[in-house]
Amino acid sequence: MPMHKSPRSTSCRGALAATVTAIALCSVVPTPAWAGSYEQALEAVQAGDTSALAALLKRGIDVDTVDEAGNSLLIIAIREGHRATAEAILSYRPHLNNRNRAGDSALMVAVLRGDEDMVKRLIAAGASVNHDGWTPLHYAAYEGNLGLFEFLLGNGADINAVTPSKADALMLAANNGHLDMVKRLLQTPVSLERKNDRGYTAEAWARNKGNTEIADLIKTTREARAKTQGLAARKKK
DSSP states (O other): OOBBBBBOOSOOOOBOOOHHHHHHHHOOOOOGGHHHHHHHHHHHHHHHHHHHHHHHHTOOOTTTTOOTOOOHHHHHHHHHHHHHHHHHHTOOOOOTTBBBTOOOBHHHHHHHHOHHHHHHHHHHHHHOOOOSSSSSHHHHHHOHHHHHHHHHTTTHHHEEEEEESSSSHHHHHHHTTTTHHHHTTTTTTOOOSOOOTTTTOOOOOOOTTHHHHHHHHHHHHHHHHHHHHHHHHHHHH
């Protein structure tokens, strides 16, 4: 399957190295009695061998088994695009909000893949849309995926959540040149004055990246908001 660029850096241009490498490692440090079975489980999920994995789970293998980098069986199945395998894992009620060492949950990986069906399946099963660090909504904005953005927003995603580098969804979309996503974000209460840890607002970051149309749009919206707020303040006096 195609690789996905990761938004995990202050410049939002690094590769999703931690997650991809983690999945490739596919190893754990289990107790000796279960060592072979855990390795078999990780091999089965990596290959999408649903029947083999289901047999291991039935024998009692922990459904929340992880590899060395913290990728759970569910995360690996979703990342590899093995829908039937993911469904088999879900039937054993795994902890949906487990995150790997890179901070990615199963829902976040599904959003990065653009897997709308799996995103809906996970949220229906109780996966969290809001938490510290990067969130599923950040990934949707970063990728410019309006469909998933709307779905996440409709399920309570926080429009003003920020990444560890203090970037919000508007900044990520503006930086990556997603004009339609920026237009949609400007219809929400997202802050236009917030700055990331490099001191950039969404407008400044877009302009710095050469996304002048987006920068101009944010500027126009910011000025219109300021005018509206000024008129409202005068009416109160």
